[in-house]
Amino acid sequence: MGYTVDVDIGGTFTDFCGAQRGGQITLTKTPTTHYDLSVGFLRGLKELAKSFNTPLKKFLSECDAIHYCTTLGTNALIERTGPKLGIITTAGFEDTVAIGRARSWADGISGMENKDLARIMKPIPLVPRDMIVGVHERIDSSGNVVLPIRKDDVLEKLQYLVEKGAMGYIICLISSYYNPSHEMMIKEIIEEEYPEDYLGSMPVFLSHNISPKMGEYTRFTSAVVNAYIHSVMAEELSRLIWELKDNGYARPLILVQNVGGMKKVTRTRAILTYNAGPVSGLYGSRYLGDLYGMKNIIFTDMGGTSYDIGIVSDGQIRTYDFIPVIDRWRTNIPAIEVKSIGAGGGSIAWINRLFGNRLEVGPQSAGSMPGPACYDQGGTEPTVTDADLILGYLNPDNYLGGKMKLKRDLAEKAIREKIAEPLGIDVMEAAVRIRRIIDAKMGQEVFNEVVLKGYDPREFVVFACGGAGPSHALDIAPYMEVKKVVVSPFSPVFGAFGASTIDIMQVFDRSRMIKLFQYATQAYTEDYETFNGIVKELSDLALRDLQMEGYQPEEVKFALELEMRYGMQYNFTKVESPHLELHSTQDVMDICRCFEETYAQVYTPEAAFPQGGINIENFFLKASVPSKHVELMARELSGETPGPDALKGTRTVYFVNASKSLETPIYAFEMLQPGNVIFGPAVIEAEDTTCVINPGWRFVMDQYRQCLLEQVEHKTAAL
Secondary structure (H helix, E strand, O other), X not given: OOEEEEEEEOOOEEEEEEEEOOOOEEEEXXXXXXXXXXXXXXXXXXXXXXXXXXXXXXXXXXEEEEEEEOOHHHHHHHHOOOOOOEEXXXXXXXXXXXXXXXXXXXXXXXXXHHHOOOOOOOOOOOOOHHHEEEEOOEXXXXXXXXXXXXXXXXXXXXXXXXXXXXXXXXXXXOOOOOOOHHXXXXXXXXXXXXXXXXXXXXXXXXXXXXXXXXXXXXXXXXHHHHHHHHXXXXXXXXXXXXXXXXXXXXXXXXEEOOOOOXXXXXXXXXXXXXXXXXXXXXXXXXXXXXXXXXXXXXXXXXXXXXXXXXXXXXXXXXXXXXXXXXXXXXXXXXOEOOEEEOOOOOEEEEEEHHHOOEEEEEEEEOOOOOOOHHHOOOOXXXXXXXXXXXXXXXXXXXXXXXXXXXXXXXXXXXXXXXXXXXXXXXXXXXXXXXXXXXXXXXXXXXXXXXXXXXXXXXXXXXXXXXXXXXXXXXXXXXXXOOOEEEEXXXXXXXXXXXXXXXXXXXXXXXXXXXXXXXXXXXXXXXXXXXXXXXXXXXXXXXXXXXXXXXXXHHHOEEEXXXXXXXXXXXXXXXXXXXXXXOOOHHHHHHHHHHHHHHHHHHHOHXXXXXXXXXXXXXXXXXXXXXXXXXXXXXXXXXXXXXXHHHEEEEEXXXXXXXXXXXXXXXXXXXXXXXXXXXXXXXXXXXXXOEEEEOOOEEEEEOOOOOEEEEEOOOOOOOO
């Protein structure tokens, strides 16, 4: 029959999207089992197999692919459970990671923590100072060997790290991004001196393989973070792969990467799996947007722990993190930018006594265990989910399709004791305030994210994803003045769904400065050989890598992106090059024009300064193999009025935008038909999410069962 399975492990739930070739698409969610992620993973696979009326072993044996967005690396960093590592660097640079940069103390922490200057501290290095050694060698910024490396010096420092108990080695030498010969020599010495049959398998990581880009500190931290999470991922994924094989799965496990592609687990750098789930969801929103001709999309995903924001502009995903922060560490990997804040269904409401008993929500989360108070799993802290239950948005008997029963009395108790009584208000008012604060926090964050990138949010459509996204979307939309919201039937598992829309792809990057337009002579470069040589080097690496995965050169498609800037400006602007090679002045002018247009879009045309010269700083070659994506089946449209079976009844719901409680019709999502129209106020209950339709909004289900919500005037449902 042919199945594909897409998985996204989140902080609260593990999401699954299973598809049968040319047929049924099934979704399911299981609580994330942090003590052993494979437990929740296999539970979800069993539920998917059951939904296809197929035994698990038969189901897995017929799976064409399993695409996996993992949080193993995230957990290793948060819990600091990585191995003891040693760093070998250039003598004199042993303190690079510890010193950091001027703003290292602020990287990766919330705005609230940033304000607490008396307590804020730099992160404790993942590799302590006594596990860092320097060898006498030097390569200059042009790649020339100034001081050759000495084997006896390397062996002396290596022996020190072995005696200190190093379980892996990170080689970070100055200027290795330009000339990596010394890093490779050290690796050869390590493998010659300590083969596997002597000390066992101890990986060696070279910084130029992890991040072949300029920037001493960020290159070092990229290599350290990759090495730190590698061993944890290798152990967990090896166990998971063996369990899959024992249950009948015979193909490679495919990992989704934060660069917007996916590769086999054996060909994936560990650091590229960080934040892959939200990136996957962003690609899913672009895929659905293409169905409707929606070119400008704000992707949002509100789960139990975080709220993720991404942008699709003019049908393209163009935004990359300039300096991605992973946990508390600045890196320079070529990751797609998806902003995450601590706001979700599990976000904890609390009283900030330092600021006059001010009510705050998040960033702390109750997670999946113990979870919100209403989960009845031992949690006592009031959360957004508890507030939503009190306000009537959630059905306590139909949460997760009835698989989890919510306890309203426990939610009331937590909110009353922790919020209402300290503030001198009733429980309902406390729940309203919690809802208003979290929605304002998310709405303002989206507005800032869009505007600061030079866009007008009123020209965008919002995709409301995540288990809690459809419940909050219409209360967030006014902060952006957005008039149209899309809620997909895949919203509760959108990160998993998005994985089914991604191609096999890898990004190969390299730092090289090329002056396309000379400020001194005001002339375009005629040195095409350097540009073409770098692209040739990267394309050879890409073809070799993909051929090792079983793909033929004719299947591979290339796209070149360049980080450019005027003169010596600090910030880079990434542009897609119209040419893979340079052969004429016109080719150079074409690239410069693309840069000027992109720069003007972000910073306005008045900020352009071509007289200062136009430089290329970094090359990014995307090598992809187009994959078959999930296909949505169109259905016939029925009448606008939902059938009688779709209406489940009514209940009292407090609508924040109306500032009052209303007796509200409740609909069952699975009973609605394409073409049905519902005017707010209304609540639509699906198995894994709840869609809230505020007064003044209209809900329409289209032929793909996608839900389009638009703001209307003077229309309400008959109550």
